[in-house]
Ligand SMILES: [Zn+2]
């Protein structure tokens with residue numbers, strides 16, 4: 333068994349109060365092995381992705397409130413350096429490289445956990461929201477819920493799969509689509525969207541990407557979308573989608589948008605029996621669907637919330653085998669405040685991964 337020297341303090345990005353902004357401290361305490369409860373593990377992180385949800389948690393604009401002071405982050409990758417004593421049947425051991433996702437832990441025994449909806453467990457712990465997350469060098473996590481990272485899959489390339497990737501992967505997995513079906517992905521050139529295009533292609537779906545501008549058009553087509561609709565230039569988005577799909581409309585749409593318009597529009601461009609997968613988590617927006625056409629067209633509206641342990645392992649496995657690639661940029665932990673400012677202003681392209689060796 334490897335032995336690890338665990339320091340007493342570390343760098344951590346902390347939000348003291350709602351809206352107070354994030355401060356990087358150098359002297360945040362690290363839990364020692366003795367302080368870990370059974371089932372807990374300490375992970376020395378190499379990096380962490382930054383997700384829009386972290387910004388919601390830091391600003392407090394959600395119907396759910398984060399516990400404060402808060403260390404955000406839920407796309408971390410690192411090495412298990414300690415496991416709480418009396419932990420039984422741990423699926424991971426010291427030295428294993430693992431990922432930390434949004435769902436940090438769940439009871440594994442309630443009805444939701446037993447049915448594979450661990451995200452809905454009443455005892456769910458959420459990384460960077462109800463428990464300290466991955467914007468620190470050492471995070472306490474849970475042996476049953478960390479996601480093993482296959483050898484040879486770089487940590488920074490894996491990071492964003494743990495939230496953005498898992499979220500869109502699960503939505504596509506449960507979209508009730510078959511090989512050769514049409515899937516519409518609004519925001520296809522963005523952080524979640526560009527991963528959704530790739531997972532949809534892995535599943536044998538035909539992708540219609542909606543986004544704006546030449547750069548995003550090129551990216552979406554290069555990733556395998558068959559049709560690109562520029563929402564800023566198109567005069568009839570619904571008409572273009574119907575035309576591309578032989579007049580019937582698409583079989584499914586995975587909508588990650590924060591605005592309600594993207595959801596309402598999907599009811600119009602889906603074919604009868606189509607599935608709307610709602611994935612975005614805007615704090616305020618409501619779904620304003622036509623009841624008449626939802627019924628008349630036998631539309632299914634489903635919500636999909638991150639993913640369970642199995643979804644996460646599948647999403648990671650597909651990416652590790654080279655079928656899905658995250659477009660990301662690395663920055664040091666000290667840049668987190670600027671990253672949040674960029675997210676709030678809406679001018680971050682792709683995903684940001686904070687590299688703790690910097
Ligand atoms: Zn996230």
Ligand SMILES: [Zn+2]
Nearest residue numbers: 439442445453
């Ligand atoms: Zn449970």
